[in-house]
Amino acid sequence: MRKSRSAQLIAGALAGALVLAGCSGAGETSTNPAAPAADSSTGVTKDSVVIGTHQPLTGPAAPGYSKISVGARAVYSYINDAGGINGRKIDYKVEDDGYNPTKTVEVVKKLVLQEKVFAIVGGLGTPTHSKVVDYLNTEGVPDLLVSSGALAWDDPKKSPMTFGYQVDYTREGKIQGKYIKENFAGKKVGYFTQNDDVGRDTQKGLDQFLTEQTVSKQGYDSANTDVTPQLSALKAAGAEVVVCECVPAFTALSILAAAKIGYKPQFVVSSIGADPTTLSGLLQDFAKRSGASVSSAQLLSGLVGTGYLPDVGLIDDPWVKFFKDIHDKYIPAEPLTNTVMYGMVQAYTFSQALKAAGPDLTRQKLVDAMTSGSLKGPGLTPFGFSKDSHSGYTGAYVFQINPDTTTKILQPPAVTDRATGAITPYSGERLTPEQVNLTAK
């Protein structure tokens, strides 16, 4: 008895201590938040600037996406060999988060607290990056060119430090939806989307055009690689066009699953999962693992996709040539895919902003350079960056994969907004690498 009473007393005392430790509500915002020091130049020295990123080098999103940072690193090496930006070499730290949000928080805190990075550039993934946006904005760390098309990055009031990069999923969905409505009129359409912002935001765009044609909506979770049930459901619903809003691994899995059940719909794939070279590699790889051999060219032929960066197959494009030269010099062993190109353009765009921020570098100046609207370069559609918008590329073109896995443009670049505005063809001028001349002193 004595023992239990003392146990109660102590438990009471400890509970009291905990009460004191957390007397204000855990979900209430602090009354006096520490103001971030935006004029900080953490991570900057006279001759270097440290930046970091979180990438899925392992895990479900790694096939394909693990090459983005390889491309980015090649561009940084090229810039550093040419003397850096404003005399500063770029020290690029890549942390693997395995597409696991818990790990993302951990590695981003590591980058900010231990590596003392100046900015986070191109953090990859919606489920992952959404967990660190608040942290980075509270700490006042620029969070640039997020590798995801979620709408969440474009919120200048709440997240002044965060900027998007790729065309957002709603804009892309609108362009896809309009294209399907005009070119596959009257055909039954099925959606196959990732169960997160990718799916939700894209459907906001698709639904503006396709509600009448849609017969089935299926979703997948990146942890479950068996997509046969969903594809069977789409087949059963009679969908003739399948809009696949999938990461590369899941585009490949859906194509294989469809082939397995003898289902031949017209696939329309969004830019995140429509890179022909990455897809053919994955198709071969997955098929080999299940003991089959497939002709990826045959499976991919006719697939329709959207994009906003120049395709690596367009060797006459001055930017493709420029990046191919960097590729051949720094990462010749790595196949040059659109995914590698994605990382290269991202690194190039960041370096442009870094240059525009001037020689007396602070975090605020970098953010100002981003919003200045002066960033023009490799992309085929313009960035939406301004004081009121932090959205990345504002439009896309539509392409189709040829039987030899090269691509042809079906519909030239068009731009639109993230609400219900019209889709208009884009014919703005595009600067060449020589005109941008990034490494000029």
Next chain:
Amino acid sequence: MSVRTQISDDVLPSTAGPVRRKRSLPPLIVHLLWAVLGLALVILLTLVTDPFTNLRMATVGYYLIAVAGLALLTGFNGQISLGHGAFMFIGAYTVALLVIHVPTFPLWLDLVLAAVASGVAGALAGAAAARLKGPYLAGATLALAVGLPALTQRFPDFLGGSNGLNFTVNSTPDGLVGVVPPTRWQTWVVWLTVLIALVLLANLIRGRIGRSFRAVRDDEVSAALAGIHIGRTKILAFLVSAVCGGLAGGLQAFLLGTAAPGSFTVALSLSLLAAVVLGGLGSIWGALWGAIALVYFQAWSEDFADVLHLSTNVANNLPLAVYGVILIFVILVFPHGIQGGIQRLRALRGRSKRSEGES
């Protein structure tokens, strides 16, 4: 076999104990003193290390309570669970939902409710598990780890789908904002909670309940003959263990401000069990070594891979490979885990001292 000899060692001093016990302090006080000492040590360490090391210490903290809970279940009660990540999942989502929907609740209440929620789940799982043994039990708990996170897909609006939930936990008292860095404060809160839970756990293990756990583990028939209700004891062990798991999940959510299904994979459940085995079955100290190993082996092997400039394919698999090799090595050299090894070394030293004294 070896387990039984350990038990008799445990039992002997307590039967011959009353004389000695009167002089020594009651176990609760001893445990509390250890906890206060531990907290003081943690606070001291956080003061001399950088914020990121603080974060890692806090990570060790929440893994410690999860591993300790699992050690109680597996080491003391002989039940295996391949699904403890599921209880962390429940704890994390409870805290997340409370922070988002009931922002006025203080953190301690959120954590208590997280522990209660996972305790209820643990009792339910335990009721099923008490009827199962060996591979069947392993399979059933594994199903829990695989199935539960899928709930987020079922209720995407409420649980956030694959994206999970993110939120900001405000825990620093207003007076300390700007005085104590947030990461340091979080580390203190995590360790305070963990140590309180460990004191309760240690007391439970020392007391009548702990003895019945061990009796059931060693021989169910004789335990039943001694008047112990087998089913109830097993369910209780599962419940306590689940509470620990839930608390760990709640602390993780508090620390990282996120709860997402991608964090509670089967791999997490398996690595918790590996940590229990590595640290030493059936010991809270073992849980500490296991938790430290879980956090630091990975960090070290990643740094190591960085230093060697290994290709990404090698570098990415190195942490797992290193962990595996260390696990095999420890089990070969110290079959009772790191804590078992420490005890054996201590026993050897004691014996050599004694023999020196005799000669």
